[in-house]
Amino acid sequence: xxxxxxxxxxxxxxxxxxxxxxxxxxxxxxxxxxxxxxxxxxxxxxxxxxxxxxxxxxxxxxxxxxxxxxxxxxxxxxxxxxxxxxxxxxxxxxxxxxxxxxxxxxxxxxxxxxxxxxxxxxxxxxxxxxxxxxxxxxxxxxxxxxxxxxxxxxxxxxxxxxxxxxxxxxxxxxxxxxxxxxxxxxxxxxxxxxxxxxxxxxxxxxxxxxxxxxxxxxxxxxxxxxx
Amino acid sequence: xxxxxxxxxxxxxxxxxxxxxxxxxxxxxxxxxxxxxxxxxxxxxxxxxxxxxxxxxxxxxxxxxxxxxxxxxxxxxxxxxxxxxxxxxxxxxxxxxxxxxxxxxxxxxxxxxxxxxxxxxxxxxxxxxxxxxxxxxxxxxxxxxxxxxxxxxxxxxxxxxxxxxxxxxxxxxxxxxxxxxxxxxxxxxxxxxxxxxxxxxxxxxxxxxxxxxxxxxxxxxxxxxxxxxxxxxxxxxxxxxxxxxxxxxxxxxxxxxxxxxxxxxxxxxx
Numbered sequence: 001x002x003x004x005x006x007x008x009x010x011x012x013x014x015x016x017x018x019x020x021x022x023x024x025x026x027x028x029x030x031x032x033x034x035x036x037x038x039x040x041x042x043x044x045x046x047x048x049x050x051x052x053x054x055x056x057x058x059x060x061x062x063x064x065x066x067x068x069x070x071x072x073x074x075x076x077x078x079x080x081x082x083x084x085x086x087x088x089x090x091x092x093x094x095x096x097x098x099x100x101x102x103x104x105x106x107x108x109x110x111x112x113x114x115x116x117x118x119x120x121x122x123x124x125x126x127x128x129x130x131x132x133x134x135x136x137x138x139x140x141x142x143x144x145x146x147x148x149x150x151x152x153x154x155x156x157x158x159x160x161x162x163x164x165x166x167x168x169x170x171x172x173x174x175x176x177x178x179x180x181x182x183x184x185x186x187x188x189x190x191x192x193x194x195x196x197x198x199x200x201x202x203x204x205x206x207x208x209x210x211x212x213x214x215x216x217x218x219x220x221x222x223x224x225x226x227x
Numbered sequence: 228x229x230x231x232x233x234x235x236x237x238x239x240x241x242x243x244x245x246x247x248x249x250x251x252x253x254x255x256x257x258x259x260x261x262x263x264x265x266x267x268x269x270x271x272x273x274x275x276x277x278x279x280x281x282x283x284x285x286x287x288x289x290x291x292x293x294x295x296x297x298x299x300x301x302x303x304x305x306x307x308x309x310x311x312x313x314x315x316x317x318x319x320x321x322x323x324x325x326x327x328x329x330x331x332x333x334x335x336x337x338x339x340x341x342x343x344x345x346x347x348x349x350x351x352x353x354x355x356x357x358x359x360x361x362x363x364x365x366x367x368x369x370x371x372x373x374x375x376x377x378x379x380x381x382x383x384x385x386x387x388x389x390x391x392x393x394x395x396x397x398x399x400x401x402x403x404x405x406x407x408x409x410x411x412x413x414x415x416x417x418x419x420x421x422x423x424x425x426x427x428x429x430x431x432x433x434x435x436x437x438x439x440x441x442x443x444x445x446x447x448x449x450x451x452x453x454x455x456x457x458x459x460x461x462x463x464x465x466x467x468x469x470x471x472x473x474x475x476x477x478x479x480x481x482x483x484x485x486x487x488x489x490x491x492x493x494x495x496x497x
Contacts (some may be wrong), residue, residue, distance in 0.1 A: 138377070147372075165363060205377060
């Protein structure tokens with residue numbers, strides 16, 4: 001577009017029209033380009049429609065592989081233009097088949113999506129290769145706070161502190177900084193305190209499919225009551 | 228304080244290097260040194276709060292949580308606070324509040340019951356405390372569950388990130404980002420009431436020298452800090468120009484660690 005501008009600088013009226021034309025032309029080129037990319041990647045034209053279950057499973061596998069984030073069944077279904085139930089079935093079959101291999105990788109469901117990950121039993125070797133150290137851990141105070149928030153969300157700071165019997169909200173700040181919790185709006189009560197809940201990051205860091213995967217807190221009462 | 232060592236948190240991984248001196252108590256697998264904001268955690272060692280200490284004492288004295296011998300537990304509790312103070316550990320206010328509560332309970336328990344009042348369990352002055360302890364105990368157990376989940380999860384590796392702008396902070400700073408920082412500072416300068424004491428003209432050469440020195444001395448320099456040193460509008464303009472100049476001559480490069488974050492000038496590595 002800069003070139004066009006320079007070339008037509010003598011006539012100001014034409015310049016605007018020319019610029020418009022040029023940007024339209026470029027837009028079309030970009031659109032055509034991205035369309036062909038999409039076509040190649042997702043195969044969403046009639047010619048590339050998935051033929052059978054085996055192929056669908058293979059395609060699903062490849063999509064999960066290239067996705068950086070856990071990939072949801074809905075996203076896969078949208079890309080493949082298939083029913084979500086069909087995709088869900090493929091995912092289940094893929095998981096059974098893949099995990100049945102007992103290899104170094106597992107296909108798992110986390111934070112509402114699907115993801116390939118290494119098996120924990122080989123972590124020492126993986127860590128040695130990556131030259132990585134275990135990431136910073138949470139303090140007991142932070143974990144207790146996180147537990148309260150996970151089970152009582154949405155919950156306000158005073159409510160959290162009361163259950164823990166402490167006065168310092170610093171561990172809440174820590175969790176917020178680590179993006180494990182998020183603000184969930186204000187409670188319509190005196191002072192309109194901010195309410196907090198767990199984030200998607202929380203599900204990822206604790207390897208949870210969703211919040212329902214957390215054991216019931218009443219089970220802990222039985223557990224704790226024994227002592 | 229020796230009795231504290233007996234408090235057992237089961238899953239202490241033997242291989243983890245202890246990261247803080249507080250680990251002497253031996254049962255705090257989760258103490259992290261980098262979390263300096265949480266003063267309470269550092270000074271208290273393994274007890275995360277008064278409820279935690281109280282639960283520990285109840286377990287240690289092997290008494291029922293539903294029928295706490297208040298006098299005995301209160302004495303134990305105070306003994307622990309005393310021990311902490313003797314060790315020059317600052318006792319947080321939460322612990323003192325609980326001490327007061329326990330003493331109050333102890334007093335109430337000594338008082339004779341109103342003989343005419345109907346015998347009622349709700350009447351037990353310990354009820355609130357017991358409820359609070361039971362509730363806290365649940366979340367303490369839940370925290371342990373989360374801890375073990377996180378431990379397993381840390382051993383699971385996901386595929387590495389694809390190279391993105393986020394991993395390449397260098398490409399994300401444009402001229403407009405730089406201009407934005409400059410405008411922010413300019414706006415702030417306008418707001419501040421300035422006491423003009425003397426007019427000191429700084430030349431471009433001086434400014435270039437100053438910037439060079441500031442960047443070289445520490446390897447990198449937050450441009451916000453640099454701009455904020457400017458004492459006049461004119462000086463600010465010169466400062467801005469000097470940044471552009473050093474970037475042009477590739478003596479420094481500009482990076483931004485996060486979107487909308489501060490812009491950092493770094494010594495350009497050859």
